[in-house]
Amino acid sequence: GQQVMQIPQYQHVQEGEDFTTYCNSSTTLSNIQWYKQRPGGHPVFLIQLVKSGEVKKQKRLTFQFGEAKKNSSLHITATQTTDVGTYFCSSNDYKLSFGAGTTVTVRA
Amino acid sequence: EAGVTQFPSHSVIEKGQTVTLRCDPISGHDNLYWYRRVMGKEIKFLLHFVKESKQDESGMPNNRFLAERTGGTYSTLKVQPAELEDSGVYFCASSQEPGGSVGYTFGSGTRLTVV
Numbered sequence: 001g002q003q004v005m006q007i008p009q010y011q012h013v014q015e016g017e018d019f020t021t022y023c024n025s026s027t028t029l030s031n032i033q034w035y036k037q038r039p040g041g042h043p044v045f046l047i048q049l050v051k052s053g054e055v056k057k058q059k060r061l062t063f064q065f066g067e068a069k070k071n072s073s074l075h076i077t078a079t080q081t082t083d084v085g086t087y088f089c090s091s092n093d094y095k096l097s098f099g100a101g102t103t104v105t106v107r108a
Numbered sequence: 109e110a111g112v113t114q115f116p117s118h119s120v121i122e123k124g125q126t127v128t129l130r131c132d133p134i135s136g137h138d139n140l141y142w143y144r145r146v147m148g149k150e151i152k153f154l155l156h157f158v159k160e161s162k163q164d165e166s167g168m169p170n171n172r173f174l175a176e177r178t179g180g181t182y183s184t185l186k187v188q189p190a191e192l193e194d195s196g197v198y199f200c201a202s203s204q205e206p207g208g209s210v211g212y213t214f215g216s217g218t219r220l221t222v223v
Contacts, residue, residue, distance in 0.1 A: 033211050033212075035211070035214075041216070042199060042214040042215060042216050042217050043151070043199070043201075043212075043214045044214070045210065045211030045212060045213065046211075047211075048209050048210075048211055050209075088151070092206065094153075095153040095156070095164065095166075095167065096141070096143075096153060096201075096212060097143075097150070097151065097152050097153040097167075098150060098151040099150055100149050100150055
């Protein structure tokens with residue numbers, strides 16, 4: 001099935017460091033949504049991006065939608081242990097089906 | 109505001125048996141979705157209700173799966189007869205509008221194990 005491709009699948013981060021996860025689509029997207037799932041939990045909506053080149057920030061999280069609306073990124077600064085979990089991106093264009101996401105672990 | 113409620117949270121059944129999962133969406137949300145996560149990996153779309161009507165059921169794997177939403181409130185997903193490959197976590201989500209600016213609200217899921 002189709003979904004937005006996400007890389008990397010796993011991200012091991014030292015506490016305090018920054019990291020970025022990327023979403024890529026072969027087709028232009030009408031929007032992109034990001035979700036976070038804590039271990040054993042369920043996906044929780046973080047944000048939606050709609051406009052070309054849009055950038056939104058939530059505290060230490062920065063979300064960006066590419067100019068061509070085919071890719072997106074999530075950048076987390078000064079990683080904390082509370083950032084542990086799996087981050088998913090998807091789009092209504094793909095009925096919000098998620099790929100494997102990026103699973104983040106943090107080394108204290 | 110109560111969230112999306114799913115039950116049971118866990119279900120273990122034998123191959124060939126029937127299981128019915130239930131989802132109560134957020135009150136007033138016309139859009140209800142079912143998803144399935146298999147092997148702890150991808151979360152796949154199953155179907156989408158708008159009120160009591162099936163808007164899109166293209167993700168339903170086969171005719172052993174039957175979803176209903178009588179009266180446009182809660183929804184059930186029945187698997188009959190269950191097979192081993194049906195094991196996974198079944199998520200329900202709801203939204204006031206199709207994928208609006210506040211996204212979908214997911215329930216905690218039902219973990220189904222078929223043995």
